[in-house]
Each structure stands twice: as C-alpha cells, then as structure tokens.
Amino acid sequence: MLEVSDLSFGFRFRPIFAGVSFSLDSGQMLHIQGPNGCGKTTLMSILAGLKQANSGSITFKQAHNALPEDLRKHAEYLPAEANALYGKMDAMQNLKFWLNLRGHKAKEEVLTRALERWDLGHKLIRSQFPVEKFSTGMKRRLALARVELSNTRLWLLDEPLYGLDAKGIETFQQAVKTHLESGGSILIVSHEVSALAMFHPQALLMPGKKG
Numbered sequence: 001m002l003e004v005s006d007l008s009f010g011f012r013f014r015p016i017f018a019g020v021s022f023s024l025d026s027g028q029m030l031h032i033q034g035p036n037g038c039g040k041t042t043l044m045s046i047l048a049g050l051k052q053a054n055s056g057s058i059t060f061k062q063a064h065n066a067l068p069e070d071l072r073k074h075a076e077y078l079p080a081e082a083n084a085l086y087g088k089m090d091a092m093q094n095l096k097f098w099l100n101l102r103g104h105k106a107k108e109e110v111l112t113r114a115l116e117r118w119d120l121g122h123k124l125i126r127s128q129f130p131v132e133k134f135s136t137g138m139k140r141r142l143a144l145a146r147v148e149l150s151n152t153r154l155w156l157l158d159e160p161l162y163g164l165d166a167k168g169i170e171t172f173q174q175a176v177k178t179h180l181e182s183g184g185s186i187l188i189v190s191h192e193v194s195a196l197a198m199f200h201p202q203a204l205l206m207p208g209k210k211g
Contacts, residue, residue: 001024001025001026001028001060001061001153001154001185002023002024002047002058002059002060002061002154002185002187003023003057003058003059003060003061004020004021004022004023004047004056004057004058004059005021005056005057005059006019006020006021006055006056006057007019007020007021007043007046007053007055007056007057007058008020008053008054008055008056009039009042009043009046009051009053009054010054016038016039016042017038017039017042017043017206017207018207019207020039020043020056020204020206020207021056022204024154024185024187025185026153026183026184026185027180027181027183027184027185028180028185028186028201028202029176029180029185029186029187029188029196029199029201029202030185030186030187030188030201030202030203030204031188031189031190031193031196031201031202031203031204032044032187032188032189032204032206033203033204033205033206034205034206038206039206040158040189040206041079041080041158041189043206044077044079044156044158044187044189045079046058047075047077047156047187048075048077048156050077060074060075060154073102073152074152074153074154075152075153075154075155075156076146076147076150076152076154076155076156077156077158078143078144078147078155078156078157078158078160079158080158080159080162080189081159081162083139083140083142083143084098084143084146085131085139085142085143085146086131087130087131087132088130088131088132089130089131090126090127090128090129090130090131091115091120091125091126091127091129091131091142092108092111092112092115092126092127094131094142094146095111095114095115095142095145095146095149096111098146098149098150099149102150102151104149104151106149110149111149112126114145114148114149115142115145117145117171117175118141118142118144118145118168118171119141119167119168119171120138120141120142120145125138135163136162136163137163137164137165137168139163140160140161140162140163140164140168141164141168141171144160144171144172144175147160147175148175148179152184153183153184153185154184154185154186154187155179155184155185155186155187155188156187157186157187157188157189157190158188158189159189159190159191160172160188160190161190161192161195169192169195172195173195173198176199177198177199180199188201
C-alpha cells in the first residue's frame with residue numbers, strides 16, 4: 001500500500017532525519033519510534049502532504065497498482081495534540097464539515113451512531129454545544145470519530161491516545177481492529193505502547209541524523 005524510500009528532511013544547517021525507508025501493506029500497523037526530536041512528527045507531516053521531503057520517494061498504491069493523484073485523498077491525518085476541529089461548531093457540524101470536504105454525505109443517524117460510539121452521543125453534547133468547550137479527551141474522541149468516518153485506507157495517527165481515558169482507549173482499539181481487518185493500514189506515533197500490543201505492530205526506529 002505504502003512504499004517510502006530513502007526519505008530525508010532538514011533545514012539548511014540542521015538535518016532532522018535521513019535514510020527513512022519502509023513499506024506498509026494492507027491490514028498492517030507500523031509504529032514509528034524514536035526519542036523526542038528525531039523527526040517522527042515531521043515524517044507524519046510529510047506523508048500527510050503538509051511538508052515536502054528534501055529527497056527520497058513516497059509511493060502509495062491502490063488496488064491493481066494504480067497510483068492516486070493525491071495521497072491526501074486516500075489518507076486521514078490526526079496531528080499530535082491538535083484535532084483539526086472548529087471550536088465554534090458543535091460535534092455534528094464538525095463531522096459534517098469534514099465529510100463535505102471529502103465529498104461524502106452522511107445521514108444524521110450515521111453521524112449520531114459514530115458520536116455514540118465515542119461517548120459523545122448525548123443530545124446536549126452532539127448539537128448546539130461548541131467544541132471549544134469540550135474537554136481535551138472529548139476533543140480527541142471527536143477527532144478520532146472524524147478519522148473513522150473518513151473512508152480512507154491509510155490512517156496517519158500522531159499520539160492518537162492523547163487525553164483519552166480507559167473507555168476512550170478501548171473504543172480506539174475497537175476502531176483500529178475494524179480498520180485493519182477491513183484491509184486498511186495505520187502509521188502511528190504513540191508513547192502508549194501497551195495499548196497497541198494487541199495489534200502486534202511492526203516497528204520503525206527513526207535513524208540518526210546525518211550531516
């Protein structure tokens with residue numbers, strides 16, 4: 001599904017990483033590991049199309065080896081400690097907004113079920129209650145509901161468990177299990193290693209800096 005070869009990134013006098021290569025197939029999870037500052041989040045931003053690598057190649061293949069015009073059409077990105085939510089909108093409005101951006105239309109009951117699954121289904125929470133008033137965990141759950149509804153094959157998740165309680169982590173694990181079993185793939189950065197153990201993820205250790 002995803003092939004990354006000899007990727008490097010850095011500023012003029014500050015290399016961040018070099019020589020990053022890996023492959024990710026359908027149904028697999030790859031856990032990006034390394035110390036703070038080694039470029040894990042930068043790598044995710046490059047794969048999401050927000051930054052451009054200095055060198056190397058990124059190839060995303062759909063069925064029958066066809067290359068998509070834009071990887072972002074086939075991947076959903078959840079940044080670390082940022083949820084890409086609009087604070088003045090309520091939960092339902094946020095989900096509708098992001099689905100519309102992807103050209104998807106979802107029925108009200110589908111969105112309601114998604115919010116219920118992430119413990120955001122109460123009518124006083126899902127509608128007419130601005131997301132800016134949500135707790136950290138509530139915002140993260142709403143962002144994960146957005147990822148789950150994106151209908152994309154590749155999830156790019158940077159510290160997705162940030163702010164989640166035990167119930168939220170369990171819901172996350174269920175969503176991941178369903179996604180992988182349906183042929184999706186996940187690239188993840190997470191310090192919560194124990195929550196990922198049940199998926200037996202491959203590990204990608206970020207290489208040291210060069211230069």
